[in-house]
Amino acid sequence: MVLGRQDFVTVIRNAVAGVGLAPDIAMVVFPIDLFLVESDVGQVAHEADRFVDGLTRWRSAQSRTASRELPMLKVEGSDQLATFSEFNAMCIRRRWGDGLPLVPPTEDRVSWILRGTNLRRDNVVGKFMPRGGIVTMETLAIALAMAGGRPEYLPLLHAAVQAILDPALEHEGWQATSSSTFPVVVVNGPMAREIRLNAGFGLLGPDPQHPAGASIGRAIRLLQQNVGGALPGTGTMAMFGAMRYTNAVFAEDEEGLPPGWEPFNVGYMGYAKGVDSVAVNVASGADNIIRRGVGSETLDFEATSSLVRIATYMKSHNANSLPAHRTGTPGILLISRTVANQLAALGWSKRSIQEYLWEHSRIARGDLERSGMVAWMEHRDAGRMDEDPWPITNAPENIAIVVAGGSHPTHAFWMQTSIARKMTGAEIKRPAQWPALVASGAHELGYDAAG
Amino acid sequence: MEVFDPSGATEVTVAFAKRLDTLEGKKIGLLSNGMWRADQALALLKDRFQERYPTSTLVHIPARERIQSEEVIEAIAREGYDAVVVGNAA
Numbered sequence: 001m002v003l004g005r006q007d008f009v010t011v012i013r014n015a016v017a018g019v020g021l022a023p024d025i026a027m028v029v030f031p032i033d034l035f036l037v038e039s040d041v042g043q044v045a046h047e048a049d050r051f052v053d054g055l056t057r058w059r060s061a062q063s064r065t066a067s068r069e070l071p072m073l074k075v076e077g078s079d080q081l082a083t084f085s086e087f088n089a090m091c092i093r094r095r096w097g098d099g100l101p102l103v104p105p106t107e108d109r110v111s112w113i114l115r116g117t118n119l120r121r122d123n124v125v126g127k128f129m130p131r132g133g134i135v136t137m138e139t140l141a142i143a144l145a146m147a148g149g150r151p152e153y154l155p156l157l158h159a160a161v162q163a164i165l166d167p168a169l170e171h172e173g174w175q176a177t178s179s180s181t182f183p184v185v186v187v188n189g190p191m192a193r194e195i196r197l198n199a200g201f202g203l204l205g206p207d208p209q210h211p212a213g214a215s216i217g218r219a220i221r222l223l224q225q226n227v228g229g230a231l232p233g234t235g236t237m238a239m240f241g242a243m244r245y246t247n248a249v250f251a252e253d254e255e256g257l258p259p260g261w262e263p264f265n266v267g268y269m270g271y272a273k274g275v276d277s278v279a280v281n282v283a284s285g286a287d288n289i290i291r292r293g294v295g296s297e298t299l300d301f302e303a304t305s306s307l308v309r310i311a312t313y314m315k316s317h318n319a320n321s322l323p324a325h326r327t328g329t330p331g332i333l334l335i336s337r338t339v340a341n342q343l344a345a346l347g348w349s350k351r352s353i354q355e356y357l358w359e360h361s362r363i364a365r366g367d368l369e370r371s372g373m374v375a376w377m378e379h380r381d382a383g384r385m386d387e388d389p390w391p392i393t394n395a396p397e398n399i400a401i402v403v404a405g406g407s408h409p410t411h412a413f414w415m416q417t418s419i420a421r422k423m424t425g426a427e428i429k430r431p432a433q434w435p436a437l438v439a440s441g442a443h444e445l446g447y448d449a450a451g
Numbered sequence: 452m453e454v455f456d457p458s459g460a461t462e463v464t465v466a467f468a469k470r471l472d473t474l475e476g477k478k479i480g481l482l483s484n485g486m487w488r489a490d491q492a493l494a495l496l497k498d499r500f501q502e503r504y505p506t507s508t509l510v511h512i513p514a515r516e517r518i519q520s521e522e523v524i525e526a527i528a529r530e531g532y533d534a535v536v537v538g539n540a541a
Binding site for chain 2: 003051057071
């Protein structure tokens, strides 16, 4: 049985449902005030009888194993628009949406989306925790339909969800946490261009010229909530929300890579060149860093001072990046092709940039003690505890650098990691009918299929 | 129109463990994730249980954040606990 807090009841029920139990575990809960620093936690012992009941007398409302399939739902209105409005009102009542209009997932719509795969619609992808809702290709198609997506986005969504459900990403934790987290999906390979996924100006959206990232990211968010149970305040305790309705789904600007720089999925994730793949991290922040100088500096000074400036953003007392200290990244750094090529022309490699940032983002032990970080570092088994100043990650090569963003020298972008222990990846598989899907998308959305 | 339910099928595959008839003579684990003063709360509960059920064996298991890890679960199975109180889900 479970000792917990009142506000966490649904989180607890989701967690047990996710491991195959019925969602009604014996629990004794208290208001959060009881667990705050220096409060009287003795009341827990005063309620010992309730714990004894939970261990001896409690009975689950569901005593047999069972499976719950879902019937189709009828939606009615006086005309098409009224029916559409009623569908969206139903989504609000049932807590299925994100507060913005959704596309009704009718059989026609979902079947259209399923043209993006050759897998059977009941093919199981996995369970989305903590609630443990079963994700099938049909479930993905429903979410993508509701998010306003297209069939040619389905292979990428499938791969992204595979990477999210990879046990190494431990999604059951960041799905329910009180931190405000969102998945970041970095895409490599030629498919990104074919579906017009953004790698340049406005890549984090909103951008009507590159709708793929928004609808795929929104579909992921709907899966997180509807299937995984991450409803604000009851299923997820994210204090300030997940931040992004569309998460962050974008492509690396592979054409803009300096000579000799490997694509992110090759150098960092270990895929072969040319493979379509996703790499997923979990972030809780986004910082735009003005990196350039005022114009009177030398190019060399601008380069090094910009890296120092970036390092100051990275140099944060982020207890939530500690799980990633040994094998993950403290965050994802985006630099544009302009910046990457400028640095490369001055002799910087990706590795030398990582090393420079690693050294210049170290934090003095005294500061870590004053901020209470040392206790967190011990609690979360951070590495290099004996070093002063302490590096924010165990090794420079842990720092994820992706070339992406508008072709300007002015800014870099830092998305700090939250909770994820390490990045996960998955290859994107194309269905046999891929060329026809891409051509259809290009025609309907009014762009050249070659990009 | 007819629409799909987007919430995904769920399944109950495991039944809850049978409840104990009494805590007397039983081995009870108090499994802590080290968060939100779980160690302190469970320690107080342990003392109260021990007063009330002097023949029971009560063990505080400080698993820290790896509370759901295979190592912790296997260790609990290996040690033969009759029941476990897990905290703190807060």
